[in-house]
Amino acid sequence: MMTRVSLKNVLSAVINQGAAEARAWIFGHQLNPAGNKTPHKILRMKLFGEKVAQWYPHDIKKDDPLVMARQEQDLVV
Template identity: 60%
Template sequence: MSGGVGLKRMLASAVVVGVSEARARIFGHVLNPARPVSAHKILRKKLIGDKVAEWYPYDIKNDDPRVMDRAEEERRLKLEMLKRRGKGPPKKGQGRRAVKRNK
């Protein structure tokens, strides 16, 4: 009796595997019965780089050197103002880490 039940189970599992394979072929899925980690889920996603790039407006800084010069000048003036108030960056080797190390 038990031999017949085992055969039925084996045939049923073979049918299920065959149906799964056919379904995967028809719908373009990837059959992964052993369940190892697969990168297929990530690779089938649409690439989003172009969409993200379209979202942001054109940046004039990349083309016009005068804009870059003005930005550099503004940065330098702000740094000078901070130094006058004593809020500028410390000289090399005199930052927070160096002060902690010397205590």
């Protein structure tokens, strides 16, 4: 038996797909009809590298007396 697809169902599917594409374009969303995992959510996240960098001292070399002594010897020679 052959399944019959009505013109109404086909048009409805096309209109819904077009509406989804238009909505994604207007609001800047990504279409993912297959539901596959994408990195888009991670890439849209606010960068936090500068916040993490604030947790650490600005120059670790200055905290180590051996490194500072070695640099002073290099300057003298």
